Amino acid sequence: MANATRKKIVVIGLGMTGLSVIQHFVRKGSDTDIKVIDTRVTPQRVELLPPNVSLHTGGWNMDWLLTADQIVTTPGVALSTPELKQATVKGIEIVGDIELFARDVSTPVIGITGSNGKSTVTNLVGDMAKVAGINVGIGGNIGFAALDMLANDHALYILELSSFQLETTSSLNLTAAVFLNLSEDHMDRYTGINDYRNAKRRIFDRAKLAVWNQDDLQSKALNHSNMISFGFTNGDYTVTLLDGKEWLTAKGIPIMPVSDIALVGRHNVANCLAAMVLADAVGIDRQVQCTAMRQSRGLPHRCQQVLEHNGVMWINDSKATNPASTLAALDGLQFAGRLHLLLGGDGKGADFSVLKPVLERLDITLYCYGRDGHKFTELSAHTRVVDTMQQAMDLAAQNVTFGDIVLLSPACASLDQFTSFMERGDTFSAYASEIAARMNEGRVSV
Template sequence: MAIIPAYHYPQQGKLVVLGAGESGVGTAVLAQKKGFDVWVSDVGRIADQYKKQLEEAQLAYEEGQHSEAQILAADLVIKSPGIPNTAPIVQQLKDRGIPVIAEIEFAAQYTDAKLICITGSNGKSTTTMLTWHILRQGGLNVGLAGNIGRSFALQVANEQYDYYVLELSSFMLDDMEHFRADIAVLLNITPDHLDRYDHKLENYVDSKFRIIRNQRPEDHFIYCLDDPITKAGLERHQPAAMTLPFSLTEKVVPGAYLDEKNELVINVPQQELFTMDINELSLQGKHNIYNNMASGLVAKVQELRNASMKESMGSFKNIPHRLEFVACIAGVNYINDSKATNVNAVWYALESLAPQIVLIMGGVDKGNDYEMLRDLVRTKVRAIVCIGKDNSRIYDSLEDDARIIVNSSSMRDAVEIASHLAQKGDTVLLSPACASFDWFKNFEDRGNQFKEAVMDL
């Protein structure tokens, strides 16, 4: 165990956890092991699996409310990233000077492991999984956590990993003050969650750049040189770490780039030069070349052998709900991209697939700007089938470019309509561009309902 000296949070006393999901319950278990008097509060209903964990650990909890007196008596509060800093209970805590931090920052105090942290508007789950796969196949003792997999805090409590690959959302980064990433990866920045950032892109950019906060010259910052918002953000956020950019359009040394032979080249100081034909990558499409560049740079910083990297990058299977092949029925391919919850993710999906596409999209609009999809819709999309309660913005933006655009009454209805519109050789793509909570529990539920409907055709 290593308490990082820069951290000045209480190391004993009453600790309150707000939110009893994966991160909250894991935090409670770790805090109990470290000697805190732990109490868990969730304003909603706690899922049975987490309630069972809390009861087995004999941890006190409440559900369906936040008892202010109990919470405001805390010495330290760990909150779920889903609870905004503007929430009244959080404001009351801060007004009283009670520290409110995230699970990731709390758990990082109690591990000596090297922390490899990945963020971005799109591709972070795929890149996190790919990085973990490459490092694990390369023989490193590595855990997977953050916005994916099991709770980081729970793993710190019960495991002994030398490395962690952490997927970090902007909401997680917002709650970090003293946390330091040994390797920080910023894949891209596109407008997303702007409702949480006063509808100001610069606020969201500042949130993403918190990933380089507290880095030192011996650390590494990996980023996409081709992303204009990231490049603009670098003018305001100067990294202290060694920078390793990646690009499809420029030869960057040190860094990663695409050469004239369509080979991915990774050049890291004092490491053997890595090259790989992009056609040998298991993940295809322009966006996945970027993902492989980022993961490959992490692997090279960790001094992995070229042969091991090539085997891993050629064998990796993508995560569920991210351009996931479901079935080929009557010559039509069905692809589940339910994790595409913003417009840029849909652009990547359309860009990576051949025409003709029947696109299933819609849901809870987050202030989306669909303009960037117009050219791809015009050239690649046979029809759009809308899901969700209100798709007026999709109609307003894309009606002139889509040959056919229709509504549906359920996921099953959408899949049936799409199957009738599609022709042999087409692809039916679920890539919503929107949040899921009007018709579905979450994006996993949406993707699973799509897969079930496809298999029932």
């Protein structure tokens, strides 16, 4: 009879997020009946499931879904999926892992979203907290799953939050929330840019402080009582010219020369301004912030120099999964020779024409690959189309000379040929080293 009163939980997906949800309920020791649905025929990590958790694979189990008390879905599954819409019609609660996190967390949380830069800002604020000696948990859409971090009783949580995660979150009381910027992305999932923007803006719903970008009005919160802004020329946190040098400035007070920032690229100046606002919101000392900005060199796969060989620099920007992110990489790039740019993958319905004005001003060759590689051919007169990233790298290696840069900044998702942008970036880095070894042996002419 006791089993009849147990709460029926159905978890969608057996990836990192799904497993963190299961372990969360196990740790709570709650009286729940947990079932997992994974539409893949042979999902990974099955061996990690507790023995009392049932698993259905290879499709949907509508009986489980429609008799559930709560469905916990993963970011990769849209709420518009027909099976989930049937559950919504029945009034079944559908949440994500961030909503479960929000219901249990008791210490301050910072939330960071935006089309581009959110991983960098998340990591930078995390570095500031670490330098300050704070027991900080950094994760969400990157690194650790939010629910896994709850087990460690951190004094502060810093979460990167995607639009997908925010769609299923309604209880997150953030100490500070930032919406960094908006550009076209995930148009294969949203009905348009406004739909995408509105999902992002959910980060402000219960935030004590709403932080927005003066250079991108789409990032502004609507009708929020406590807002603060950053921007290159306007904002509470901005860049000011003093004695011929640019300075990061907070509410009119010069903080640090821009030239001291360790991160590469103009876009990272804006990221530092946003990070300062968030750090101030949780009381991190200003000098500690400056120390972190002078030391932090960013994340792997984001404008990361992985090799310099024979005067040619190879840069891994695999994190650039949309055109705006590629534009940001190009904006911060300095090189004496020619740029060999690798583009392609799963374009997610994006408009790549926004790249053309910038590409036309550069001494550049495009190497286009993957499912949507052909969509880049009209952006430059100097374009080569191949099937794979490795083929693109081989072609670039045959054409580079001293002072050139080979840049992987694909403007696309990776899932047509790789399991993630991380695997794509790791493959790029490893293959660049292999190419360099071949060059040393005289098997590639330069």
